[in-house]
Amino acid sequence: MGIRLIPREEKFFDMFYEQAETIVEAADLLDAIISDFTDLERKVMQMNGIEHKADEICHRIVGKLNVTFITPLDQEDIHSLASAIDDIVDYIDATVERLMLYKVGKPTEDFAQLAR
Numbered sequence: 880m881g882i883r884l885i886p887r888e889e890k891f892f893d894m895f896y897e898q899a900e901t902i903v904e905a906a907d908l909l910d911a912i913i914s915d916f917t918d919l920e921r922k923v924m925q926m927n928g929i930e931h932k933a934d935e936i937c938h939r940i941v942g943k944l945n946v947t948f949i950t951p952l953d954q955e956d957i958h959s960l961a962s963a964i965d966d967i968v969d970y971i972d973a974t975v976e977r978l979m980l981y982k983v984g985k986p987t988e989d990f991a992q993l994a995r
Contacts, residue, residue: 891957898964901929905930909971912975913990920979944958
């Protein structure tokens with residue numbers, strides 16, 4: 880049993896979990912939009928809020944990474960994973976934005992299946 884002089888920071892996993900929750904939240908909202916294509920403007924604003932929350936979590940991870948000496952994973956891997964998870968929410972948000980921008984009347988069934 881070794882004694883650690885400098886403890887490893889385990890908070891990154893909690894923040895990754897928090898990021899993953901924003902993916903689920905964004906995907907659920909996309910599904911709700913496809914199922915009920917009314918009140919799109921309000922739902923787009925709600926999606927923007929989720930996207931901003933995901934960005935904030937990513938910034939917290941990068942900020943924590945910059946001040947943590949020993950990390951549970953390689954620093955580049957943590958940064959890459961945080962960015963990739965954030966990108967997923969960005970893509971979902973961009974999809975919803977384009978639905979409104981291009982004034983899509985109602986998504987086709989093929990689009991609905993692809994989005995799910």
